[in-house]
Amino acid sequence: MPELPEVETLRRSLARRVVGARVIGVWTSGLPLRLQRPVPARALRRASLDRRIVAIRRVAKYLLVDTDAGDVIVIHLGMTGRVLAAAAATPRPPHTHVVWTLDDGRELRFVDPRRFGWITAARPGKEAELPELRVLGAEPLSLTVERLAALLARTRRAMKAFLMDQGNIAGLGNIYVSEALFLAGIHPAARADRLSAGAVARLRDAIVQVLRGAIANRGTTLRDYVDGAGRRGRNQFRLHVYGREELPCPRCGTPIRRVVDSGRSTFFCPACQKR
DNA sequence: CCGGGCCTGCGG
DNA sequence: CCGCAGGCCCGG
Numbered sequence: 196m197p198e199l200p201e202v203e204t205l206r207r208s209l210a211r212r213v214v215g216a217r218v219i220g221v222w223t224s225g226l227p228l229r230l231q232r233p234v235p236a237r238a239l240r241r242a243s244l245d246r247r248i249v250a251i252r253r254v255a256k257y258l259l260v261d262t263d264a265g266d267v268i269v270i271h272l273g274m275t276g277r278v279l280a281a282a283a284a285t286p287r288p289p290h291t292h293v294v295w296t297l298d299d300g301r302e303l304r305f306v307d308p309r310r311f312g313w314i315t316a317a318r319p320g321k322e323a324e325l326p327e328l329r330v331l332g333a334e335p336l337s338l339t340v341e342r343l344a345a346l347l348a349r350t351r352r353a354m355k356a357f358l359m360d361q362g363n364i365a366g367l368g369n370i371y372v373s374e375a376l377f378l379a380g381i382h383p384a385a386r387a388d389r390l391s392a393g394a395v396a397r398l399r400d401a402i403v404q405v406l407r408g409a410i411a412n413r414g415t416t417l418r419d420y421v422d423g424a425g426r427r428g429r430n431q432f433r434l435h436v437y438g439r440e441e442l443p444c445p446r447c448g449t450p451i452r453r454v455v456d457s458g459r460s461t462f463f464c465p466a467c468q469k470r
Numbered sequence: 471c472c473g474g475g476c477c478t479g480c481g482g
Numbered sequence: 483c484c485g486c487a488g489g490c491c492c493g494g
Contacts, residue, residue, distance in 0.1 A: 197488060230476070230491070256489080274489055275478075290478080309477040311489060356471085361490085368488055417488065418480080437488095457472060460486090 197272045199335065199366030200409035200430065201420050202256050205278060209258075209423035210251045212280040213303055218243045218262075220296030229273060229313045234293060242266035242316035243295060255331050255365030265319030269328070273311030275419045279304045308419075331365040335406055338364060340399045347387045347395060354390075355383035355461050367402070370415055370437045373462045375401045377436045383454070383461045385470040408433065436462040 197205070221244050223236040246262035253259065258278065260268040270278060279288075283302045287294065293305040293314060305314060317325055333342055346363050357363055358372040367375065376383050378401035381394055390398070414420055414428030417438070421427055431438075435445050440453035444464040452465050 201488075229489090271489080273477095274487070276489095307477095308479070309487090309489095311477070313490090352471090359489095370488060415488075420488070458474080459489095 197256060197276070197414070197420055198368035198371050198409075199253075199256060200371070200406055200412075201414035201428065202253050202258055202272065202366075203410050204414040204428060205272075205422050206251050206253045206258060207422075208426070209278060209280060209303075212423055213248050213297065213301075214250060215247065216297040216299050216301070217247045218245065218295045218303075219298050220244070220294075222294040222296070224292040226292060226310065228292065228307065228310045229271075232313070235315055238316040239268065239293065239314070242268055248297075254328060255334070255361060256368070257328065259322060267317045267319070267322040269315050269317055269322055269325060270305065271313040271327070273307060273309065273313065275309045276305065276307040276312035277419070277421060278423055279306060279421075279425055280423045281425070330362050332361060332363045333365065335364045335366050335402050338399055338402060340396050343399050344392070344395045347390055350387050352387050353383065353456075354381055354385045354387055355456065357387040359459075364402070366406070369459055369461075370417075370434070371402075371405050371409065373437045374405045374435055376468060377401075377463060378405060380467055380469065382468040382470040383463050389470075436464060438462065 221240045223234045227233045243262055246264050248260060249263050250261040258270040280301055280303050283300055288306050290308040291304050291306045295303040355372060358367050379397040409430040412428060412430035412433055415430040416427040417431055436451050439451045441450050444451055444467060447466050449464055449466040451462055454461050
């Protein structure tokens, strides 16, 4: 579910709520998450028990929780993952898989019905060496036109696939790829290495604009996404093409089209977006 | 590159 | 009942 803007919104909401709190208990459900991998309960406990939370960071779609001993908890939300800071007295939602009890009467809860999420602990300063993080490409919010052009030049893939690949640019997902390609006027099937210089520049601007706008709107809540306080985003009311099959293109009125490749929907305007 | 799989839930 | 879902991995 969550792409970069949702994880960033979550990061900000959690930072205000749990930074400074001390972890006085760690509980895990015992159910495995992504790829049947068990939650590393011992490592999580060693990394966070009796430690203070000192910062919350984001890398692409990953949420990183820093502790005062330097250990880092690394969380990926998959499709339906949530991280909620809630009063310990409130009932834990169904599908709660990890709970950090805090010294201020609250709990930090990782909840994930589909269990496509992932969580681990890393030793101080070693989180960037995790295989999952090491393969990530450029941070899109600081992407330069030159860097984007270099990435595009080295592949012959379709633009949709290029932008979905976290090894190129890390943080876009199904929603924001459709949105960025629309804003840039680029067809999702266009070949990456055949964009004009003007199209590359438009794409960079479109990526930044789409992500910044979504963050300003506190993320897109289609169904599951909420921030650390359980609040929904409102960027779903600002989408141009995603989820808008058959509805008129906001620019030219042509009906938006939906195509499916590799099992994922892509939305675009057949008139505005050229190969 | 594609299809399938991992899971659960929801809406038509 | 079926199709679909914001992510990612794997095998062919």
